[in-house]
Amino acid sequence: MGPRSRTLELFYDVLSPYSWLAFEILCRYKNIWNVDLQLRPSLISGIMKDSGSLTAMRFLTSVKLEHPEMLEKVSRELWLRIWSRDEDITEPQSILAAAEKAGMSTAQARGLLERVSTPQVKNQLRETTEAACKHGAFGLPITVAHLDDTTHMLFGSDRMELLAHVLGEKWMGPVPPVGNARL
Structure with a gap:
């Protein structure tokens, strides 16, 4: 029997600080838990009907x-701009600065x-x-x-301990004791 298939999809929007928490934790744990982490930029306004990050999310798409x-690094820089440094992420120059x-x-x-604004990017974000x-x-x-033939959806950044349980892995807090963990 081969290794179990273990894929995590993280649907996120950089307008959400809670998405940022989940993003950082899952980026830290992807190698520890040996999972394939698929980052899925999503438009929170498509779910909650009101967001100012359309261009940023299209850019990430x-x-x-x-x-x-580059998706992990650019996503992190956009979060740092808006939530850590209180900088804009809606204007083209701001997005370019984060990418650079x-x-x-x-x-x-x-x-x-x-x-x-191309149909390819718009359609991918919508999908x-x-x-x-x-x-x-x-x-x-x-x-x-x-996980193999089973799918579990967890909402929020405060469900990581539950995610570890679903994966059959150990939860070691938001900053696991490994050499390459970032804060």
């Missing part, structure tokens, strides 16, 4: 489509920003948001755990 290896701080070249970031709703989302973040 564009990043996921064209430079998925995350290590993306100016040309790459500008190219992605130019595509935020991801609809997928979150199909899983029962009524807000963000939600984490969807796919």
Whole structure:
């Protein structure tokens, strides 16, 4: 028998500070728990009908489509701008600044920003948001755990201990004692 299939989908919006908590915790635990973490930028306004982060979420969707290896870093920089430094994330220059701080070249970031209004990006964000709703989302973040043939949806950033239990793993708090954990 091969290893169990263990995938976690994190549906999030950078407008949600609770999504940020779930994002950081799951990024810290993905290797500890040996899970495939799939980051799923979603539009909270599509779920709650009112958000100011449409361009930022379209930008993250564009990043996921064209430079998925940068998605974790760019998402983190947008959260740091809005929730840690009280900086804007709605204006193009703000989004470019976050992308560049995350290590993306100016040309790459500008190219992605130019595509935020394309049908491909709009449709992908809409599909991801609809997928979150199909899983029962009524807000963000939600984490969807796919374990073999079973799916579990957990709402909120305060359900990590329950997620560890579902995975059959140990919960060691929001900052596990590993060398590469970040705060």
